[in-house]
Amino acid sequence: MVCLGNICRSPLAxxxxxxxxxxxxxxxxxxxxxTNGYHTGEPPHHLSIKVAKENGIDISKQRSRKFTAADFDxxxxxxxxxxxxxxxxxxxxxxxxxxxxVDLFLNELYPGQDREVPDxxxxxxxxxxxxxxxxxxxxxxIVKKYSNQxxxx
Ligand code: 4NP
Numbered sequence: 001m002v003c004l005g006n007i008c009r010s011p012l013a014x015x016x017x018x019x020x021x022x023x024x025x026x027x028x029x030x031x032x033x034x035t036n037g038y039h040t041g042e043p044p045h046h047l048s049i050k051v052a053k054e055n056g057i058d059i060s061k062q063r064s065r066k067f068t069a070a071d072f073d074x075x076x077x078x079x080x081x082x083x084x085x086x087x088x089x090x091x092x093x094x095x096x097x098x099x100x101x102v103d104l105f106l107n108e109l110y111p112g113q114d115r116e117v118p119d120x121x122x123x124x125x126x127x128x129x130x131x132x133x134x135x136x137x138x139x140x141x142i143v144k145k146y147s148n149q150x151x152x153x
Contacts, residue, residue: 001105002089003081006034006064008121010081011044012132013105015052015059017139024143031075035088037066045121047128055132069093072101079105082116108145109138 001013010032018030042064043049052059071078072093078101080086086104090097106115117134120127 001030001032001079001081002035002067002085003032003117004034004036004085004088004119005039005121006032006066007039007042007045008048008128009117009119009131009135010034011059011062011064012048012052013079013081013117013135013139014062015057016132016136017142019057020139020143024147026143026146032062033065033067033071035067035085035092039064040066045128047120047125051125051128051132055136067092069096072096072098076101078102079108081105082119083114106134106138109134109141 001010001017003010003013014030014032018028021028021030044052044059044062044064049060067089069092073096078089080089080102081104083104086102089102104114105117107113109115117131118127120131
């Protein structure tokens with residue numbers, strides 16, 4: 001799960017998907033990172049922590065890290081929260097960029113529409129609730145998709 005700062009959107013996506021995957025019995029390791037590295041080592045934004053907690057998810061122990069090219073070796077799927085993030089991922093990973101592993105996160109919920117998760121960073125608390133709901137819905141789609149695949153294998 002990748003966004004710009006790894007403090008607002010992708011920490012929510014990590015926490016939500018990890019919880020849903022565990023509840024579905026999928027042995028996934030979910031992680032998150034940011035492309036700008038401005039907040040490396042910091043916990044998520046206090047409003048992301050608050051909104052997650054209100055929804056029964058503790059993301060307070062996460063720490064921001066910068067996305068690296070090695071993430072293409074370490075992870076099977078990489079989701080970008082927005083188009084600028086996807087462009088950054090390409091620039092950071094250069095020859096290690098693997099288009100088959102990357103997609104815009106919301107294409108799982110709205111296939112082919114290239115929609116973006118809005119960045120709540122600049123706004124007040126309601127934006128964080130909105131973003132939580134969008135990410136939650138998309139994570140449900142992802143878990144449903146891969147749970148069905150597992151059953152059919
Ligand atoms: P995020 O939000 O990408 O959802 O974590 C942002 C947080 C910080 C900055 C940009 C976006 N920043 O430039 O510091």
